[in-house]
Amino acid sequence: MTEEKDDKKYTTISIPTPLAEKIKKRIQGTGFNSLSSYVTYVLREVISGTEEEPEEAFSKEDEEKIKNRLRALGYLD
Amino acid sequence: MMPKPHGGKLVDRHIKRKPSEVADLPKFEINTNLAEDIENIAKGVFSPLEGFLCKNDLENVIKEKRLENGTPWTIPILLDFDKKEIKDLKEGDQILLTNTETGVHSILDIDEIYTFDKKTLAQSVYGTQDTNHPGVANVNNMKQFLLGGKITLLESKTREFDEYNLTPKETRFLFKEKGWKEIVAFQTRNPPHIGHEYVQKTALTFVDGIFINPIIGKKKKGDFTDNVILAAYETLMKYYYLKERAVMSILRTSMKYAGPREAIHHAIMRKNFGCTHFIIGRDHAGIGNYYGPYNAHMIFQEFPDLGITPVFFKSFFRCTKCDAVVNEKICPHEEKYHINFSGKKIRELLMNGEIPPENMMRKEVSETILKFDKPFVE
Numbered sequence: 077m078t079e080e081k082d083d084k085k086y087t088t089i090s091i092p093t094p095l096a097e098k099i100k101k102r103i104q105g106t107g108f109n110s111l112s113s114y115v116t117y118v119l120r121e122v123i124s125g126t127e128e129e130p131e132e133a134f135s136k137e138d139e140e141k142i143k144n145r146l147r148a149l150g151y152l153d
Numbered sequence: 154m155m156p157k158p159h160g161g162k163l164v165d166r167h168i169k170r171k172p173s174e175v176a177d178l179p180k181f182e183i184n185t186n187l188a189e190d191i192e193n194i195a196k197g198v199f200s201p202l203e204g205f206l207c208k209n210d211l212e213n214v215i216k217e218k219r220l221e222n223g224t225p226w227t228i229p230i231l232l233d234f235d236k237k238e239i240k241d242l243k244e245g246d247q248i249l250l251t252n253t254e255t256g257v258h259s260i261l262d263i264d265e266i267y268t269f270d271k272k273t274l275a276q277s278v279y280g281t282q283d284t285n286h287p288g289v290a291n292v293n294n295m296k297q298f299l300l301g302g303k304i305t306l307l308e309s310k311t312r313e314f315d316e317y318n319l320t321p322k323e324t325r326f327l328f329k330e331k332g333w334k335e336i337v338a339f340q341t342r343n344p345p346h347i348g349h350e351y352v353q354k355t356a357l358t359f360v361d362g363i364f365i366n367p368i369i370g371k372k373k374k375g376d377f378t379d380n381v382i383l384a385a386y387e388t389l390m391k392y393y394y395l396k397e398r399a400v401m402s403i404l405r406t407s408m409k410y411a412g413p414r415e416a417i418h419h420a421i422m423r424k425n426f427g428c429t430h431f432i433i434g435r436d437h438a439g440i441g442n443y444y445g446p447y448n449a450h451m452i453f454q455e456f457p458d459l460g461i462t463p464v465f466f467k468s469f470f471r472c473t474k475c476d477a478v479v480n481e482k483i484c485p486h487e488e489k490y491h492i493n494f495s496g497k498k499i500r501e502l503l504m505n506g507e508i509p510p511e512n513m514m515r516k517e518v519s520e521t522i523l524k525f526d527k528p529f530v531e
Contacts, residue, residue, distance in 0.1 A: 120457050124457060
């Protein structure tokens with residue numbers, strides 16, 4: 077993965093050469109124009125699947141305020 | 154499960170302060186579109202943005218369709234000024250941004266003052282430099298300097314339709330109260346015909362609730378007025394939706410007609426409202442023939458980490474052979490049996506004061522529209 081030279085935005089990661097060759101073959105004729113773009117895509121997919129966390133709870137004060145407004149507007153009974 | 158806000162945290166930059174407390178700051182009157190951008194930033198609709206884009210973020214959005222930190226972002230949110238206006242300003246200054254129509258009073262902390270290339274911006278966002286494209290025309294009309302930095306909204310006034318205007322914080326709370334875990338969002342700029350209803354209900358079948366989210370704002374001559382669209386949906390929901398399964402709230406933002414890029418932007422906003430799914434139809438946010446009919450579907454392949462699931466639909470139509478409302482994935486019959494739901498035809502009938510056929514638009518919806526003296530923008 078030596079295609080990206082911009083030190084600020086990219087870093088170099090080593091992967092086994094046979095794997096890189098396999099990926100190059102795999103992306104032929106697809107929308108991926110480089111090994112890096114494919115690996116970035118795969119990693120983003122993996123990372124997005126592990127970042128799911130429960131939504132933070134509302135504070136009591138927030139909750140009351142929002143509930144009252146939603147009731148006043150008819151969104152809640 | 155309700156998705157986390159885009160970028161991980163719901164932005165809240167609305168701090169109620171009297172504008173008189175900051176009266177010493179240089180004051181600039183901005184247009185309504187920019188004021189609405191400020192409201193959307195402050196209330197978390199544009200999370201994770203906390204202000205107008207700085208140069209690195211803009212360059213990354215143009216090239217990579219992502220912010221500098223890698224978060225998907227496709228439509229640049231920019232604040233433009235001309236040289237004369239900013240001659241006394243420097244990075245680190247604070248200014249007051251105001252707008253009479255919205256009553257927006259806000260502070261901008263200027264992080265960066267920079268210039269940009271209009272052709273590059275237009276080409277990347279709209280895929281064209283044709284000045285007949287309204288988005289490209291807007292870019293060409295932009296002033297040459299951009300100010301990047303965080304905004305703080307101090308005040309905005311109550312406006313028409315605010316009873317339908319929920320913030321992401323409110324919709325997230327509402328969905329939770331309703332016990333909805335999976336929510337599909339539907340964006341619209343028109344009153345609903347039967348084809349829209351089928352798209353919505355087909356999607357709704359697989360989730361807990363639908364969030365109908367009309368875009369409200371500047372429209373072109375001949376479009377339905379905002380109050381007609383809202384009234385038409387109120388009627389449809391009253392007679393044909395389960396109350397516990399559908400919610401409508403407006404979104405004040407301008408249409409950019411950026412096709413695929415705007416489809417991603419629209420999905421991000423709905424993710425911030427707490428939706429798990431977003432309906433994308435044919436030529437979403439398109440205009441004329443600038444984009445392929447399903448380009449707005451394909452672009453989602455570039456964003457496996459978007460955090461909201463697109464629900465792709467091809468158009469529904471009535472098939473006289475099936476004797477049902479169907480789409481091309483489920484109807485085996487020839488085109489001669491198909492009757493499209495023509496928005497244009499429905500509009501023509503309504504313009505003449507006629508009720509469209511009930512297999513095109515619900516009678517109650519048509520009657521609601523015809524109760525208005527002036528249902529169209531003049």
